Amino acid sequence: MPKIAIVGAAHAHVEYVLDELARPDRRAWELLGISDTDPALAERYAERMGSTAFAETQALLDAGPAVVYLAGRYGERGRDALAALRAGAHVIADKPLCTSLDELDEIERAIDGTDLTLTLLLEKRGYPETIAALEVVDSGELGDIVGITSSGPHKLNASARPDWFFDPTQYGGIIGDLAVHDLDAALLFAPADTAVVHGAVAGRDHRGFARYGVATMQTQSTIVTAEVSWMTPQASDVHGEYRMRLVGTRGTAEIHWARSRVDVTTEERPTRALSLPEGRRPAQDALDSFEDGAVPPYSTTADAIAITRLALLAQRAADSGSAMRWTRTTRTAIDEESR
Template identity: 65%
Template sequence: MPRIAIIGAAHPHVDYVLDELTRADRAAFELVGVQDSDPAVAAHHAARFGVPAFDRAEDLLAEGVDVAVIAGVYGARGADAVAALRAGAHVLADKPLCTSLAELDEIEAVASEVDRTVNLLLEKRGYPETLAALDVVRAGELGDIVGVTSSGPHKLNRAQRPGWFFDPAQYGGILTDLSVHDLDAALLFAPADEGVIRGAVSAPLDGAQGFTRYGSATLTTPNTVVSAEVSWLTPQASDVHGDYRLRLVGTRGTAEIFWARGRVEVTTDDQPTRALDLPPGRRPAEEALDAFADGRTPEVGTRDSLAPTRLALLAQASADQGGTALAWSRPAD
């Protein structure tokens, strides 16, 4: 029976895993305990499952853990991931995995050293719209994908955010945080192993020095140009938290993904614009927990978790350096 521990629960995305564990078909998993630097946060989630709450990650990891779920304060996640790996656990993490390139390098090295996997909860991969568009791309209907443009706006809801969220040392920057999903989607639709990335940010927030509300990342690979914009600028009166969108431009057609609207439109040289039928989606932690239960590596394993994380961190580093072009490449398998 796989033993799961929550190492950091400050972000609501921890519920991706906790809600999954409440399902009857997840009885094969044992939740060992919940840890967070805020005792009240740990106690809240622990009480829901009748398990112990821990103040220190090392104390919980000492209980013997097969899978460590990392969902705490962003600035603590890198160290938590390394500690979990060294304790012999696979890592299942909310994004961002960490907030610095040095931390990512250490995570990559330790994961290889101890032969454990790092797995990000990249929930957009399981959305019905993504799955429908991916079928069209893989069938070759759009030809070669040469351009990917995405928009990821969010409501800031400032009054509801904890103080650490506006601390650059703990938050890591808007591109570190928000661009991971769309950069991952770009690599899903247009696979690449190398490229050049640039980042830019704007719209500083009054009273929160170093916190910006708009960012863009531009990735150029040998075959595709990717542009991902993200923001904390969704208008408060909007009917959605974020009107997330992605446009694919191919040599034989285009696809428009409207994630927030539940719609995908495809136009090709052979067919006029049509809306795709959407398949069932997947819950954010569903596939990963299925994989752990079966004793296999989740679909989003170490290689596919580290790539968009590194791209996002490089984009943030580029923005911090005034838009300097930075090289990116995946390590060989």
């Protein structure tokens, strides 16, 4: 029976794993307990799940979980990931995995040479629209993908957000938080191992919290622009009008995640809406992989570290005004303007 612990429950994405564990086909899992900086929060979720709330994270880790899920305050996740790895546990993390490149380097050093796995819940990979669009791209129908633009607006719902969310030292930045999904999706459609990365933010309030940001990366073959914001109008019928446009040498695809639609137009065929397959739940593949011990999660350790590094570099570029070079397999961030 796999044993799992939840370290940090401050973000609503804790529900990804809680919902998965509540499924009848997940009865093989044992939830050892839940810890959080806010004891009342840990108690609330533990009571709901019939589990135990732990006041101290280390006490929970000492109980011997095989897997740890991280969904706490963003600024605490790097520390918690290191603690879990040092306790010998595999890690499933909500994004962002951490809020600084130094933390990421330390996490990578901690996992190097071990048989542990770190997986990041990049849920857009499992959306039906992404799966359908990827099938078309892989078929070659669009030709070579040369341009990708995405938009990821969200409702802020400020009154429901905790204070830590607006603290730049805990939040880390809008690009590290939101653009990570679209940068990851872009690399599914146009794989690359190196890129020059830029970033910019706007709409900062008196606390330094930015409500709008753009990340761009240029690879050898593709230009990617990812716009994100906390500025979806409150009266909108969706939380965010998430979309992505793929421009290929022989056609285009318009992905409308919020509207459950993908439109494809090519040199040979007029615009058509793709039939959408069944999607995957955000934590489904991660728990499947740890449950049977044979199938690697859809987001591997290398993927989790590489895409986190890419998003953090874009955030650093936005904060510093300097371009950064991202390389999938290295820890070193190069300031392009200083070369």
